[in-house]
Amino acid sequence: MNRVFSLNDLTYILLATRWTVLLSLIAFAGGAFLGLIVALGRVSERRSFRFACATYIRLFQNTPLLMQLFLVYFGVNIVGLNIDPLAAAAAGLILNAAAFLGEIWRGCIQAIPPGQDEAGRAIGLSSWHRMWLIVLPQALRIAIAPTVGFLVQIIKNTSLASIIGFTELTRSGQITNNATFRPFLIFGIVALLYFVQCWPLSYWSRKLELRLGTDGKGT
Protein backbone atom coordinates (compact mmCIF):
# COMPACT_ATOMS: atom_id res chain seq x y z
CA MET A 1 0.00 0.00 0.00
CA ASN A 2 1.39 3.36 -1.01
CA ARG A 3 1.82 6.21 1.38
CA VAL A 4 -0.28 9.33 0.70
CA PHE A 5 1.56 12.34 -0.74
CA SER A 6 1.69 14.80 2.13
CA LEU A 7 3.06 18.19 3.06
CA ASN A 8 6.21 16.45 4.35
CA ASP A 9 6.92 15.10 0.89
CA LEU A 10 6.48 18.55 -0.59
CA THR A 11 8.87 20.00 1.99
CA TYR A 12 11.37 17.24 1.23
CA ILE A 13 11.32 18.08 -2.48
CA LEU A 14 11.50 21.81 -1.84
CA LEU A 15 14.50 21.34 0.46
CA ALA A 16 16.26 19.10 -2.07
CA THR A 17 16.26 22.09 -4.44
CA ARG A 18 19.11 23.53 -2.40
CA TRP A 19 21.38 20.71 -3.59
CA THR A 20 20.52 21.51 -7.19
CA VAL A 21 21.38 25.17 -6.55
CA LEU A 22 24.61 24.25 -4.75
CA LEU A 23 25.70 21.81 -7.44
CA SER A 24 24.92 24.39 -10.14
CA LEU A 25 27.01 27.02 -8.35
CA ILE A 26 29.95 24.63 -7.91
CA ALA A 27 29.73 23.52 -11.56
CA PHE A 28 29.57 27.12 -12.74
CA ALA A 29 32.41 28.41 -10.55
CA GLY A 30 34.72 25.51 -11.39
CA GLY A 31 33.63 25.45 -15.02
CA ALA A 32 34.25 29.18 -15.37
CA PHE A 33 37.76 28.93 -13.93
CA LEU A 34 38.74 25.96 -16.07
CA GLY A 35 36.80 27.30 -19.05
CA LEU A 36 38.79 30.54 -19.02
CA ILE A 37 42.00 28.53 -19.18
CA VAL A 38 40.58 26.48 -22.06
CA ALA A 39 39.47 29.63 -23.91
CA LEU A 40 42.88 31.26 -23.46
CA GLY A 41 44.60 28.07 -24.58
CA ARG A 42 42.37 27.99 -27.62
CA VAL A 43 43.59 31.45 -28.75
CA SER A 44 47.16 30.96 -27.54
CA GLU A 45 50.12 31.70 -29.77
CA ARG A 46 51.46 28.23 -29.07
CA ARG A 47 50.22 25.57 -31.40
CA SER A 48 50.40 22.78 -28.83
CA PHE A 49 48.12 24.72 -26.43
CA ARG A 50 45.62 25.42 -29.18
CA PHE A 51 45.59 21.78 -30.20
CA ALA A 52 45.26 20.46 -26.63
CA CYS A 53 42.35 22.76 -25.82
CA ALA A 54 40.61 22.11 -29.14
CA THR A 55 40.86 18.35 -28.48
CA TYR A 56 39.49 18.82 -24.97
CA ILE A 57 36.49 20.74 -26.29
CA ARG A 58 35.92 18.23 -29.08
CA LEU A 59 35.97 15.26 -26.70
CA PHE A 60 33.55 16.79 -24.22
CA GLN A 61 31.17 18.24 -26.81
CA ASN A 62 30.88 14.97 -28.71
CA THR A 63 30.21 12.55 -25.85
CA PRO A 64 27.17 12.41 -23.55
CA LEU A 65 27.39 14.20 -20.21
CA LEU A 66 25.98 11.08 -18.58
CA MET A 67 28.98 9.03 -19.84
CA GLN A 68 31.34 11.72 -18.57
CA LEU A 69 29.75 11.47 -15.12
CA PHE A 70 29.96 7.66 -15.16
CA LEU A 71 33.62 7.73 -16.22
CA VAL A 72 34.53 10.19 -13.45
CA TYR A 73 32.55 8.22 -10.89
CA PHE A 74 33.95 4.81 -11.78
CA GLY A 75 37.35 6.13 -12.88
CA VAL A 76 38.12 7.62 -9.49
CA ASN A 77 37.09 4.39 -7.80
CA ILE A 78 39.62 2.57 -9.95
CA VAL A 79 42.48 4.65 -8.60
CA GLY A 80 41.44 3.32 -5.22
CA LEU A 81 39.88 6.51 -3.92
CA ASN A 82 36.37 6.47 -2.61
CA ILE A 83 34.38 9.28 -4.09
CA ASP A 84 30.96 10.34 -2.95
CA PRO A 85 28.33 11.08 -5.60
CA LEU A 86 28.38 14.83 -4.91
CA ALA A 87 32.11 15.09 -5.61
CA ALA A 88 31.84 12.90 -8.71
CA ALA A 89 28.89 14.89 -10.04
CA ALA A 90 30.62 18.19 -9.31
CA ALA A 91 33.84 17.08 -11.01
CA GLY A 92 32.00 15.77 -14.09
CA LEU A 93 29.84 18.87 -14.42
CA ILE A 94 32.87 21.16 -14.02
CA LEU A 95 34.83 19.35 -16.75
CA ASN A 96 31.79 19.48 -19.04
CA ALA A 97 30.98 23.15 -18.35
CA ALA A 98 34.64 24.08 -18.94
CA ALA A 99 34.50 22.69 -22.48
CA PHE A 100 31.30 24.54 -23.38
CA LEU A 101 32.23 27.82 -21.65
CA GLY A 102 35.71 27.58 -23.19
CA GLU A 103 34.18 27.36 -26.66
CA ILE A 104 31.69 30.19 -25.99
CA TRP A 105 34.39 32.48 -24.64
CA ARG A 106 36.83 31.65 -27.42
CA GLY A 107 34.21 33.04 -29.80
CA CYS A 108 33.88 36.18 -27.67
CA ILE A 109 37.65 36.72 -27.52
CA GLN A 110 37.99 36.26 -31.27
CA ALA A 111 35.11 38.67 -31.89
CA ILE A 112 37.28 41.54 -30.60
CA PRO A 113 38.80 43.29 -33.62
CA PRO A 114 42.51 42.41 -34.01
CA GLY A 115 43.30 46.13 -34.21
CA GLN A 116 42.72 46.30 -30.45
CA ASP A 117 45.44 43.75 -29.81
CA GLU A 118 47.75 45.36 -32.37
CA ALA A 119 47.28 48.77 -30.75
CA GLY A 120 48.32 47.25 -27.43
CA ARG A 121 51.38 45.77 -29.09
CA ALA A 122 52.23 49.13 -30.60
CA ILE A 123 52.30 50.82 -27.20
CA GLY A 124 54.57 48.05 -25.93
CA LEU A 125 52.26 45.95 -23.75
CA SER A 126 53.19 42.31 -23.15
CA SER A 127 50.88 39.65 -24.55
CA TRP A 128 49.63 38.92 -21.04
CA HIS A 129 48.78 42.58 -20.44
CA ARG A 130 47.13 42.90 -23.84
CA MET A 131 44.89 39.96 -23.01
CA TRP A 132 43.97 41.07 -19.48
CA LEU A 133 43.73 44.82 -19.99
CA ILE A 134 42.49 45.13 -23.54
CA VAL A 135 40.92 42.00 -25.01
CA LEU A 136 39.24 40.27 -22.05
CA PRO A 137 37.40 43.34 -20.66
CA GLN A 138 35.84 43.91 -24.08
CA ALA A 139 35.13 40.21 -24.60
CA LEU A 140 33.44 40.11 -21.18
CA ARG A 141 30.80 42.53 -22.40
CA ILE A 142 29.66 40.25 -25.23
CA ALA A 143 30.19 37.09 -23.17
CA ILE A 144 27.62 37.91 -20.48
CA ALA A 145 24.45 37.02 -22.40
CA PRO A 146 25.57 33.60 -23.72
CA THR A 147 27.14 32.80 -20.34
CA VAL A 148 23.88 33.48 -18.50
CA GLY A 149 22.17 31.35 -21.16
CA PHE A 150 24.58 28.52 -20.46
CA LEU A 151 23.83 28.78 -16.75
CA VAL A 152 20.37 27.44 -17.60
CA GLN A 153 22.08 24.49 -19.28
CA ILE A 154 24.15 23.84 -16.16
CA ILE A 155 21.10 23.84 -13.87
CA LYS A 156 19.34 21.35 -16.15
CA ASN A 157 22.51 19.24 -16.39
CA THR A 158 22.66 18.82 -12.61
CA SER A 159 19.57 16.59 -12.91
CA LEU A 160 21.88 13.86 -14.24
CA ALA A 161 23.62 13.72 -10.86
CA SER A 162 20.51 11.83 -9.73
CA ILE A 163 21.50 8.92 -11.97
CA ILE A 164 24.82 8.43 -10.18
CA GLY A 165 22.97 8.56 -6.88
CA PHE A 166 23.24 12.12 -5.63
CA THR A 167 19.99 13.23 -4.00
CA GLU A 168 19.20 16.56 -5.61
CA LEU A 169 15.86 17.79 -6.90
CA THR A 170 15.18 15.09 -9.52
CA ARG A 171 16.17 12.22 -7.24
CA SER A 172 14.08 13.58 -4.39
CA GLY A 173 11.18 13.42 -6.85
CA GLN A 174 11.99 9.81 -7.74
CA ILE A 175 12.27 8.80 -4.09
CA THR A 176 8.96 10.46 -3.24
CA ASN A 177 7.31 8.92 -6.28
CA ASN A 178 8.49 5.44 -5.33
CA ALA A 179 6.81 5.80 -1.95
CA THR A 180 3.59 7.59 -2.88
CA PHE A 181 3.19 6.92 -6.61
CA ARG A 182 1.77 10.24 -7.72
CA PRO A 183 4.05 10.67 -10.78
CA PHE A 184 2.15 13.43 -12.54
CA LEU A 185 1.90 15.58 -9.43
CA ILE A 186 5.44 14.94 -8.21
CA PHE A 187 7.35 15.33 -11.45
CA GLY A 188 5.11 18.28 -12.26
CA ILE A 189 6.28 19.95 -9.06
CA VAL A 190 9.90 19.00 -9.82
CA ALA A 191 9.62 20.43 -13.34
CA LEU A 192 8.07 23.60 -11.94
CA LEU A 193 10.94 23.99 -9.46
CA TYR A 194 13.46 23.75 -12.31
CA PHE A 195 11.40 26.19 -14.34
CA VAL A 196 11.42 28.87 -11.64
CA GLN A 197 15.22 28.61 -11.49
CA CYS A 198 15.82 28.53 -15.24
CA TRP A 199 13.22 30.81 -16.74
CA PRO A 200 14.37 34.05 -15.06
CA LEU A 201 17.90 33.34 -16.32
CA SER A 202 16.66 32.63 -19.86
CA TYR A 203 14.65 35.84 -19.76
CA TRP A 204 17.59 37.83 -18.42
CA SER A 205 19.91 36.37 -21.05
CA ARG A 206 17.49 37.41 -23.82
CA LYS A 207 17.20 40.94 -22.39
CA LEU A 208 20.99 41.22 -22.20
CA GLU A 209 21.30 40.10 -25.80
CA LEU A 210 18.86 42.75 -26.95
CA ARG A 211 20.44 45.49 -24.85
CA LEU A 212 23.99 44.73 -25.95
CA GLY A 213 22.97 44.09 -29.52
CA THR A 214 24.92 40.87 -29.55
CA ASP A 215 22.13 38.83 -31.14
CA GLY A 216 23.53 39.66 -34.55
CA LYS A 217 20.69 42.06 -35.35
CA GLY A 218 21.47 45.20 -33.35
CA THR A 219 24.07 47.96 -33.74
Add this chain to the structure above:
Amino acid sequence: MTYVFQFGDVWRSIDELLWGGLLTIELSLGGLLFGLALAVLSAYARMTWPRVATPVVGAYVEAIRNTPLLVQVFLIFFGLPALGVRLSADQAALFALSVNFGAYATEILRSGLESVPAGQVEAGLALGLKRWQVFVKVEMFQAMRVVFPALSSQFILLLLGSSIVSAIAAREMTAAANDVQSRTFRSFEVYLVVTAFYFVIATVFSTMLEAVDRLVFRRQDRPREVS
Protein backbone atom coordinates in the same frame (compact mmCIF):
# COMPACT_ATOMS: atom_id res chain seq x y z
CA MET B 1 46.61 -0.63 -5.69
CA THR B 2 47.12 -0.94 -9.39
CA TYR B 3 44.09 -1.57 -11.51
CA VAL B 4 44.21 -4.05 -14.37
CA PHE B 5 42.05 -3.07 -17.30
CA GLN B 6 40.09 -6.00 -18.70
CA PHE B 7 38.22 -5.41 -21.89
CA GLY B 8 37.53 -9.13 -22.55
CA ASP B 9 34.06 -9.06 -20.99
CA VAL B 10 33.23 -5.95 -22.96
CA TRP B 11 34.24 -7.48 -26.31
CA ARG B 12 32.14 -10.54 -25.50
CA SER B 13 29.10 -8.26 -25.09
CA ILE B 14 29.91 -6.10 -28.09
CA ASP B 15 26.82 -7.27 -30.01
CA GLU B 16 24.56 -6.07 -27.25
CA LEU B 17 26.27 -2.67 -27.21
CA LEU B 18 26.09 -2.32 -30.98
CA TRP B 19 22.37 -3.18 -31.04
CA GLY B 20 21.95 -0.54 -28.37
CA GLY B 21 23.86 1.85 -30.59
CA LEU B 22 21.44 1.14 -33.42
CA LEU B 23 18.48 2.02 -31.21
CA THR B 24 20.30 5.19 -30.10
CA ILE B 25 20.57 6.21 -33.76
CA GLU B 26 16.94 5.24 -34.44
CA LEU B 27 15.68 7.19 -31.45
CA SER B 28 17.72 10.24 -32.46
CA LEU B 29 16.56 10.15 -36.08
CA GLY B 30 12.98 9.59 -34.91
CA GLY B 31 13.29 12.52 -32.52
CA LEU B 32 14.73 14.63 -35.35
CA LEU B 33 11.89 13.72 -37.72
CA PHE B 34 8.97 14.19 -35.31
CA GLY B 35 10.64 17.17 -33.66
CA LEU B 36 11.11 18.92 -37.01
CA ALA B 37 7.50 18.14 -37.91
CA LEU B 38 6.42 19.75 -34.63
CA ALA B 39 8.59 22.78 -35.34
CA VAL B 40 7.21 23.25 -38.85
CA LEU B 41 3.63 22.82 -37.57
CA SER B 42 4.31 25.37 -34.82
CA ALA B 43 5.72 27.83 -37.35
CA TYR B 44 2.78 27.30 -39.71
CA ALA B 45 0.24 27.61 -36.90
CA ARG B 46 1.88 30.81 -35.71
CA MET B 47 1.63 32.23 -39.22
CA THR B 48 -1.99 31.16 -39.80
CA TRP B 49 -3.60 31.81 -36.42
CA PRO B 50 -1.15 34.12 -34.71
CA ARG B 51 -3.50 35.18 -31.89
CA VAL B 52 -4.07 31.65 -30.61
CA ALA B 53 -0.91 29.88 -31.68
CA THR B 54 1.73 32.42 -30.61
CA PRO B 55 1.08 32.14 -26.85
CA VAL B 56 0.52 28.36 -27.03
CA VAL B 57 3.72 27.71 -28.99
CA GLY B 58 5.59 30.17 -26.77
CA ALA B 59 4.49 28.34 -23.61
CA TYR B 60 5.51 24.98 -25.13
CA VAL B 61 8.96 26.25 -26.08
CA GLU B 62 9.61 27.93 -22.72
CA ALA B 63 8.32 24.97 -20.68
CA ILE B 64 10.57 22.49 -22.49
CA ARG B 65 13.66 24.66 -22.73
CA ASN B 66 13.64 25.53 -19.03
CA THR B 67 13.24 22.03 -17.56
CA PRO B 68 15.65 19.07 -17.76
CA LEU B 69 15.10 16.33 -20.33
CA LEU B 70 15.35 13.74 -17.56
CA VAL B 71 12.32 15.21 -15.78
CA GLN B 72 10.41 15.36 -19.07
CA VAL B 73 11.20 11.69 -19.62
CA PHE B 74 9.92 10.81 -16.12
CA LEU B 75 6.77 12.90 -16.59
CA ILE B 76 5.99 11.11 -19.84
CA PHE B 77 6.95 7.59 -18.79
CA PHE B 78 5.48 7.59 -15.25
CA GLY B 79 2.96 10.40 -15.59
CA LEU B 80 1.10 9.53 -18.78
CA PRO B 81 -0.01 6.05 -17.59
CA ALA B 82 -1.71 7.82 -14.67
CA LEU B 83 -3.78 9.62 -17.32
CA GLY B 84 -4.56 6.32 -19.02
CA VAL B 85 -1.95 6.48 -21.81
CA ARG B 86 0.30 3.44 -21.61
CA LEU B 87 3.67 3.63 -23.38
CA SER B 88 6.58 1.20 -23.51
CA ALA B 89 9.96 2.57 -22.40
CA ASP B 90 11.10 2.91 -26.02
CA GLN B 91 7.90 4.69 -27.07
CA ALA B 92 8.09 7.04 -24.09
CA ALA B 93 11.74 7.74 -24.95
CA LEU B 94 10.90 8.57 -28.57
CA PHE B 95 8.00 10.74 -27.45
CA ALA B 96 10.11 12.65 -24.94
CA LEU B 97 13.00 13.18 -27.37
CA SER B 98 10.61 14.39 -30.10
CA VAL B 99 8.81 16.85 -27.82
CA ASN B 100 12.17 18.06 -26.50
CA PHE B 101 13.83 18.50 -29.88
CA GLY B 102 10.62 20.05 -31.23
CA ALA B 103 10.87 22.94 -28.78
CA TYR B 104 14.48 23.76 -29.64
CA ALA B 105 13.82 23.35 -33.36
CA THR B 106 10.76 25.63 -33.11
CA GLU B 107 12.90 28.37 -31.59
CA ILE B 108 15.70 27.89 -34.14
CA LEU B 109 13.23 27.87 -37.04
CA ARG B 110 11.53 31.01 -35.75
CA SER B 111 14.79 32.95 -35.93
CA GLY B 112 15.35 31.59 -39.44
CA LEU B 113 11.88 32.54 -40.66
CA GLU B 114 12.28 36.03 -39.22
CA SER B 115 15.40 36.46 -41.32
CA VAL B 116 13.46 35.94 -44.58
CA PRO B 117 12.66 39.43 -45.98
CA ALA B 118 8.93 40.21 -46.33
CA GLY B 119 9.56 41.10 -49.97
CA GLN B 120 10.27 37.42 -50.67
CA VAL B 121 6.79 36.43 -49.50
CA GLU B 122 5.18 39.26 -51.45
CA ALA B 123 7.12 38.28 -54.56
CA GLY B 124 5.95 34.68 -54.19
CA LEU B 125 2.32 35.76 -53.83
CA ALA B 126 2.67 38.12 -56.77
CA LEU B 127 3.84 35.21 -58.90
CA GLY B 128 0.53 33.49 -58.11
CA LEU B 129 1.76 30.91 -55.57
CA LYS B 130 -0.71 29.95 -52.86
CA ARG B 131 0.07 31.01 -49.29
CA TRP B 132 1.17 27.50 -48.25
CA GLN B 133 3.33 27.18 -51.36
CA VAL B 134 5.07 30.41 -50.46
CA PHE B 135 5.54 29.03 -46.92
CA VAL B 136 7.12 25.81 -48.17
CA LYS B 137 9.03 26.90 -51.24
CA VAL B 138 10.09 30.42 -50.31
CA GLU B 139 10.06 30.87 -46.54
CA MET B 140 10.95 27.37 -45.34
CA PHE B 141 13.68 26.81 -47.89
CA GLN B 142 15.41 30.11 -47.20
CA ALA B 143 14.96 29.72 -43.44
CA MET B 144 16.43 26.19 -43.53
CA ARG B 145 19.43 27.57 -45.35
CA VAL B 146 20.04 30.00 -42.51
CA VAL B 147 19.35 27.63 -39.61
CA PHE B 148 20.78 24.37 -40.92
CA PRO B 149 24.07 24.64 -38.96
CA ALA B 150 22.18 25.47 -35.74
CA LEU B 151 19.77 22.57 -36.30
CA SER B 152 22.73 20.27 -36.93
CA SER B 153 24.38 21.06 -33.62
CA GLN B 154 21.03 20.74 -31.87
CA PHE B 155 20.70 17.29 -33.44
CA ILE B 156 24.10 16.28 -32.06
CA LEU B 157 22.90 17.42 -28.62
CA LEU B 158 19.78 15.28 -29.12
CA LEU B 159 21.92 12.28 -30.06
CA LEU B 160 24.09 12.66 -26.96
CA GLY B 161 21.10 13.55 -24.78
CA SER B 162 19.35 10.34 -25.80
CA SER B 163 21.65 8.51 -23.34
CA ILE B 164 19.38 10.00 -20.64
CA VAL B 165 16.47 7.75 -21.61
CA SER B 166 18.46 4.83 -20.17
CA ALA B 167 17.01 6.08 -16.86
CA ILE B 168 13.66 4.49 -17.86
CA ALA B 169 15.47 1.45 -19.31
CA ALA B 170 14.73 2.15 -22.97
CA ARG B 171 17.02 -0.34 -24.71
CA GLU B 172 19.50 2.10 -26.25
CA MET B 173 23.28 2.09 -25.96
CA THR B 174 23.66 3.50 -22.43
CA ALA B 175 21.06 1.06 -21.10
CA ALA B 176 22.92 -1.78 -22.84
CA ALA B 177 26.11 -0.57 -21.18
CA ASN B 178 24.36 -0.54 -17.79
CA ASP B 179 23.31 -4.16 -18.37
CA VAL B 180 26.79 -5.27 -19.33
CA GLN B 181 28.37 -3.49 -16.38
CA SER B 182 25.94 -5.01 -13.89
CA ARG B 183 26.81 -8.48 -15.23
CA THR B 184 30.56 -8.11 -15.54
CA PHE B 185 31.40 -5.37 -12.99
CA ARG B 186 33.77 -3.91 -15.58
CA SER B 187 32.10 -0.50 -15.25
CA PHE B 188 34.92 1.74 -16.35
CA GLU B 189 35.84 -0.36 -19.37
CA VAL B 190 32.23 -0.65 -20.57
CA TYR B 191 31.52 3.05 -20.26
CA LEU B 192 34.84 3.94 -21.88
CA VAL B 193 34.02 1.82 -24.92
CA VAL B 194 30.47 3.17 -25.14
CA THR B 195 31.74 6.75 -24.80
CA ALA B 196 34.06 6.09 -27.73
CA PHE B 197 31.07 4.76 -29.72
CA TYR B 198 29.12 7.94 -28.97
CA PHE B 199 32.09 10.00 -30.07
CA VAL B 200 32.32 8.14 -33.36
CA ILE B 201 28.57 8.33 -34.04
CA ALA B 202 28.45 12.06 -33.19
CA THR B 203 31.50 12.79 -35.36
CA VAL B 204 30.13 10.81 -38.31
CA PHE B 205 26.76 12.58 -38.10
CA SER B 206 28.23 16.07 -37.82
CA THR B 207 30.54 15.39 -40.77
CA MET B 208 27.57 14.15 -42.83
CA LEU B 209 25.42 17.13 -41.84
CA GLU B 210 28.19 19.53 -42.83
CA ALA B 211 28.40 17.82 -46.23
CA VAL B 212 24.61 18.10 -46.67
CA ASP B 213 24.80 21.77 -45.73
CA ARG B 214 27.48 22.40 -48.35
CA LEU B 215 25.76 20.40 -51.08
CA VAL B 216 22.15 21.50 -50.58
CA PHE B 217 22.24 24.95 -49.10
CA ARG B 218 25.59 26.51 -49.96
CA ARG B 219 25.68 25.55 -53.63
CA GLN B 220 24.03 28.82 -54.68
CA ASP B 221 26.74 30.72 -52.90
CA ARG B 222 29.40 29.64 -55.33
CA PRO B 223 28.52 31.71 -58.41
CA ARG B 224 28.20 34.73 -56.15
CA GLU B 225 31.68 34.10 -54.80
CA VAL B 226 33.10 33.91 -58.32
CA SER B 227 31.55 37.12 -59.64
